[in-house]
Amino acid sequence: MSDVIIQGPNVAHAHAGHADHHDHDHHEQHFITKYIFSQDHKVIGKQFLVTGIIWAIIGALFSVFFRLQLGFPNDTFPIMEKFLGEWAKGGKLNPEFYYALVTMHGTILVFFVLTAGLSGTFANILIPLQIGARDMASPFMNMLSYWFFFISSVFMFVSLFIQTGPASGGWTTYPPLSALKEASMGSGLGMDLWLISMALFVVSSLLGGLNYIATILNMRTKGMTMTRLPLTIWALFFTAVLGVLSFPVLFSGFVLLIFDRNFGTSFYLSEIFIGGKALPHIGGSAILYQHLFWFLGHPEVYIIMLPGMGMASEILSCNSRKPIFGYFAMIISLTGIAVLAFLVWAHHMFVTGMSPFLGSIFVLLTLLIAVPSAVKVFNWLTTMWKGNIRFNVPMLFAIGFVSLFISGGLTGIFLGNSALDYHLHDTYFVVAHFHIVMGVSAFFGMFAGIYHWYPKMFGRFLNPTMGYIHFFITIIGAYLIFWPMHYEGIAGMPRRYYDYSAWTSFNKFEGLNAFISIVAIAVFFGQLLFVVNFFASIWRGRKVTTQNPWGSPTLEWTTPIRPGHGNWPGEIPEVHRWAYDYKDDGNGNDFITQTTPLKPGEESH
Amino acid sequence: MSGTLTIVLILLVFIIVYQIGKASEYATILRDEAKVNKQTNRLMAWLLIAFFVFGIWGIWECHQALKGRLLPPSGSVEGVEYDAMFEATMWVTGIVFLATQAILFWFAYRYQASDKRTAFFFAHNNKLEIIWTTIPAIAMAALVAIGLKYWFKVTDDAPKGHAVVEIVGKQFNWLIRYPGADGALGARDFRKIDDANNVLGLDWADNKTKDDIVAQNGEMHIVVNRPVKLVIGSRDVIHDVGLPHFRMKMDAVPGISTTLWFTPRYTTKQMQEITHDPNFVYEISCDQMCGKGHYSMRGTIVVETQAEYDKWLAGQKTYYAETHPEAAPAAPVTEAVADTAKPVVSK
Numbered sequence: 025m026s027d028v029i030i031q032g033p034n035v036a037h038a039h040a041g042h043a044d045h046h047d048h049d050h051h052e053q054h055f056i057t058k059y060i061f062s063q064d065h066k067v068i069g070k071q072f073l074v075t076g077i078i079w080a081i082i083g084a085l086f087s088v089f090f091r092l093q094l095g096f097p098n099d100t101f102p103i104m105e106k107f108l109g110e111w112a113k114g115g116k117l118n119p120e121f122y123y124a125l126v127t128m129h130g131t132i133l134v135f136f137v138l139t140a141g142l143s144g145t146f147a148n149i150l151i152p153l154q155i156g157a158r159d160m161a162s163p164f165m166n167m168l169s170y171w172f173f174f175i176s177s178v179f180m181f182v183s184l185f186i187q188t189g190p191a192s193g194g195w196t197t198y199p200p201l202s203a204l205k206e207a208s209m210g211s212g213l214g215m216d217l218w219l220i221s222m223a224l225f226v227v228s229s230l231l232g233g234l235n236y237i238a239t240i241l242n243m244r245t246k247g248m249t250m251t252r253l254p255l256t257i258w259a260l261f262f263t264a265v266l267g268v269l270s271f272p273v274l275f276s277g278f279v280l281l282i283f284d285r286n287f288g289t290s291f292y293l294s295e296i297f298i299g300g301k302a303l304p305h306i307g308g309s310a311i312l313y314q315h316l317f318w319f320l321g322h323p324e325v326y327i328i329m330l331p332g333m334g335m336a337s338e339i340l341s342c343n344s345r346k347p348i349f350g351y352f353a354m355i356i357s358l359t360g361i362a363v364l365a366f367l368v369w370a371h372h373m374f375v376t377g378m379s380p381f382l383g384s385i386f387v388l389l390t391l392l393i394a395v396p397s398a399v400k401v402f403n404w405l406t407t408m409w410k411g412n413i414r415f416n417v418p419m420l421f422a423i424g425f426v427s428l429f430i431s432g433g434l435t436g437i438f439l440g441n442s443a444l445d446y447h448l449h450d451t452y453f454v455v456a457h458f459h460i461v462m463g464v465s466a467f468f469g470m471f472a473g474i475y476h477w478y479p480k481m482f483g484r485f486l487n488p489t490m491g492y493i494h495f496f497i498t499i500i501g502a503y504l505i506f507w508p509m510h511y512e513g514i515a516g517m518p519r520r521y522y523d524y525s526a527w528t529s530f531n532k533f534e535g536l537n538a539f540i541s542i543v544a545i546a547v548f549f550g551q552l553l554f555v556v557n558f559f560a561s562i563w564r565g566r567k568v569t570t571q572n573p574w575g576s577p578t579l580e581w582t583t584p585i586r587p588g589h590g591n592w593p594g595e596i597p598e599v600h601r602w603a604y605d606y607k608d609d610g611n612g613n614d615f616i617t618q619t620t621p622l623k624p625g626e627e628s629h
Numbered sequence: 630m631s632g633t634l635t636i637v638l639i640l641l642v643f644i645i646v647y648q649i650g651k652a653s654e655y656a657t658i659l660r661d662e663a664k665v666n667k668q669t670n671r672l673m674a675w676l677l678i679a680f681f682v683f684g685i686w687g688i689w690e691c692h693q694a695l696k697g698r699l700l701p702p703s704g705s706v707e708g709v710e711y712d713a714m715f716e717a718t719m720w721v722t723g724i725v726f727l728a729t730q731a732i733l734f735w736f737a738y739r740y741q742a743s744d745k746r747t748a749f750f751f752a753h754n755n756k757l758e759i760i761w762t763t764i765p766a767i768a769m770a771a772l773v774a775i776g777l778k779y780w781f782k783v784t785d786d787a788p789k790g791h792a793v794v795e796i797v798g799k800q801f802n803w804l805i806r807y808p809g810a811d812g813a814l815g816a817r818d819f820r821k822i823d824d825a826n827n828v829l830g831l832d833w834a835d836n837k838t839k840d841d842i843v844a845q846n847g848e849m850h851i852v853v854n855r856p857v858k859l860v861i862g863s864r865d866v867i868h869d870v871g872l873p874h875f876r877m878k879m880d881a882v883p884g885i886s887t888t889l890w891f892t893p894r895y896t897t898k899q900m901q902e903i904t905h906d907p908n909f910v911y912e913i914s915c916d917q918m919c920g921k922g923h924y925s926m927r928g929t930i931v932v933e934t935q936a937e938y939d940k941w942l943a944g945q946k947t948y949y950a951e952t953h954p955e956a957a958p959a960a961p962v963t964e965a966v967a968d969t970a971k972p973v974v975s976k
């Protein structure tokens with residue numbers, strides 16, 4: 025840590041006091057406690073990120089396999105047999121394994137990458153740094169959160185290698201399909217492992233979420249009032265609240281499913297004849313599971329979305345050299361989204377036979393959520409208006425984030441209207457909708473965040489040329505893949521089909537499916553470019569030489585270039601102003617750090 | 630061998646791109662960094678606007694290429710209203726889409742960094758917030774109003790005089806049952822199911838089952854212009870009766886029965902003319918993941934005139950007669966109920 029230079033008028037140089045957090049106390053830390061069982065939030069954040077990246081590669085690779093099947097149902101790909109063995113005998117995916125791949129792709133991307141990999145990473149790295157804390161409220165719990173995620177990952181990973189294959193009922197794993205071993209091969213041991221893994225995952229995210237909330241509420245540095253927080257922190261706060269309140273419901277749903285599978289209960293099972301015999305179960309409700317699942321499932325999509333929203337807000341503002349427009353409106357709309365996120369879950373269930381009246385309430389509440397979403401978009405646009413925009417890589421990704429959020433949010437308006445969902449449900453329209461908004465847009469938020477905070481994480485920059493290439497490949501590819509899918513959905517093409525050749529209504533999209541598959545594979549390699557950049561730059565990236573490379577007012581840039589455990593040598597700086605004072609500081613800078621005291625006569629924001 | 634070659638090639642490409650990236654980074658430092666950054670900034674602004682322009686062009690091209698592959702005109706009377714509503718929503722969202730994307734990319738281009746300007750410090754404006762909260766709220770309210778009107782209509786009871794057909798999903802095909810001459814579906818019980826001679830578990834103790842007709846080939850016959858109500862069930866896991874040509878679908882859930890109704894507007898033959906496709910058939914797709922054969926769970930619907938339907942019906946045997954050959958001739962004919970429109974429930 026000797027390359028640390030602290031400058032600036034408000035950062036104390038004092039090396040006295042706070043011996044317990046002083047960085048040279050940690051010099052002789054063992055490798056294991058420093059990098060593996062670390063309790064340093066920054067290291068834990070990186071652990072989440074690296075694990076997330078590894079999962080993302082696996083999940084994306086799976087999509088390459090099933091896109092090969094979808095795009096070229098009549099061809100064989102011997103290379104698949106190399107990877108998948110029995111499951112792709114002769115280079116042709118077996119239908120059962122096709123469904124297993126789709127299920128794993130969804131589970132991995134939604135939970136392991138875009139939940140753990142995204143909010144796990146950025147909540148960890150940003151919360152203490154941006155609120156001015158030495159670490160999380162409970163660093164130990166924080167470490168546990170990662171390790172529960174790790175064990176959960178191990179279970180999921182193991183399930184890929186068992187003889188009957190991993191779970192294959194879709195990432196939503198609806199019973200009775202997922203409850204009955206007779207119903208599908210993946211509903212055997214693979215499903216048990218899936219449930220164990222997901223239960224551990226819930227534990228991980230609760231441990232993490234409670235910690236994030238406690239930290240944000242209690243550990244802000246002096247002067248850091250809630251209304252001076254950067255929007256990233258607000259977004260991560262609501263993310264954690266959503267998770268803490270909804271994951272337990274999912275957990276209860278899983279517990280009942282485990283009981284139905286193993287202990288003969290009938291929570292979800294009723295009047296079933298399968299495998300040549302009538303089962304004894306009577307009186308359960310298959311739909312109950314869907315209520316429990318989507319009570320998490322919908323907040324979950326916002327758990328994925330909010331961190332991206334927060335980071336995009338931060339990055340758009342920083343690179344437009346302008347304060348975020350409508351800071352309070354942004355907080356209110358986040359609050360609105362967080363509250364409404366709990367009240368719309370049944371829009372995934374309009375056609376389950378649910379009471380039409382109940383459905384109509386959910387229509388109303390669902391379309392209501394479009395309002396705060398729209399407010400956020402308008403505020404982002406106005407943030408760029410009359411700015412002085414720097415197009416570095418994070419900024420491009422933030423702009424892409426907004427573009428994709430608009431595109432995907434608007435199709436939500438179709439789906440949220442039960443009358444239109446009546447036809448569109450479970451077609452490729454839904455696939456297009458959620459991939460654009462949750463898949464790609466959230467990924468863009470994440471990429472923006474990684475490119476922006478990489479210098480803080482590793483003390484080096486990612487290579488910008490590769491970043492630019494990565495950006496254009498990804499945004500062009502994403503639109504090429506998902507835009508035409510809307511047409512397939514409008515034509516009624518169902519999702520989760522292994523082969524459309526036998527369907528006269530849908531086989532006319534064969535050419536389009538091939539096109540989509542080719543682009544998807546190209547985009548996959550485009551992402552590997554990012555992976556190469558990410559890992560190579562850890563050791564070979566250009567070194568960060570200034571403390572505040574992006575000229576940002578927020579606190580994380582007042583720490584040393586490579587902060588040690590405890591983040592600030594000496595005292596934690598005091599905060600005097602909000603996070604968006606992009607105005608002339610009188611010394612030729614176009615921003616004023618949060619640590620700068622108000623000038624005489626200057627009003628606080 | 631070619632596999633390894635591909636992998637080597639791909640690796641090579643990555644290394645080259647990485648080297649180019651590094652080289653340009655060093656070059657930037659060697660040349661005047663500030664100047665290079667300015668050039669890059671301008672380039673990116675151009676690329677973004679180009680992306681937008683090509684994107685809009687691409688959307689247009691995509692539409693031209695694919696619009697011919699969308700569904701033919703709605704096969705149901707209700708679907709006509711659906712299509713109108715879809716179009717209205719498309720207009721609303723389409724306008725918002727174009728406007729916001731255009732603003733996004735235009736601002737990006739217009740306000741690219743320049744030494745001549747400084748950013749305008751503009752932190753909030755309550756009037757603007759109120760405007761852009763209210764306008765979407767009103768637009769949403771309008772869409773909800775149109776939507777719910779239609780929703781309540783199609784989820785309400787089927788109009789008087791409707792026919793009833795039962796459709797039951799199982800892994801991996803559809804079983805279809807017609808109520809027969811009495812117009813009523815007899816009781817069924819999943820414990821009586823037997824794949825050899827009672828696929829639906831009809832309760833023969835209930836006389837109403839005796840004239841029911843069961844089709845196992847997944848082909849459903851219905852009469853044009855007569856509302857038909859589908860009583861939907863499942864034998865095992867959740868399936869979904871998807872009727873893309875009629876613009877609706879409904880889950881088939883074990884343990885409960887769901888319904889859906891519509892009024893077919895064109896016979897299959899008429900639709901063949903409309904689409905200029907002599908092979909056109911109305912298809913029933915399973916729209917809920919139900920296991921390995923999900924993608925093959927295909928049914929069809931034949932929409933025909935009353936006369937054609939009657940002729941077809943006359944050729945059908947009751948399921949009772951089919952499975953009880955010794956009880957022939959024919960099923961006991963319960964006195965035909967004239968009004969087949971009477972509400973009929975399977976239990």
Ligand code: HEM
Nearest residue numbers: 325329371372394433436437439440449450454458461462
């Ligand atoms: C304007 C706001 C939005 C509305 C009105 C909306 C509405 C809907 C509706 C009604 C569905 C169910 C469609 C169906 O299954 O038939 C749906 C599906 C979905 N939405 Fe959205 N949505 C919105 C924004 C979002 C956002 C921001 C995300 C994610 C970050 C998201 C992620 C998803 C996902 C993952 C699914 C599909 C889940 C599945 O069935 O596998 N949506 N959306």
Ligand SMILES: [Cu+2]
Nearest residue numbers: 322369371372
């Ligand atoms: Cu939802």
Ligand SMILES: [Cu+2]
Nearest residue numbers: 915917919923
């Ligand atoms: Cu199915």
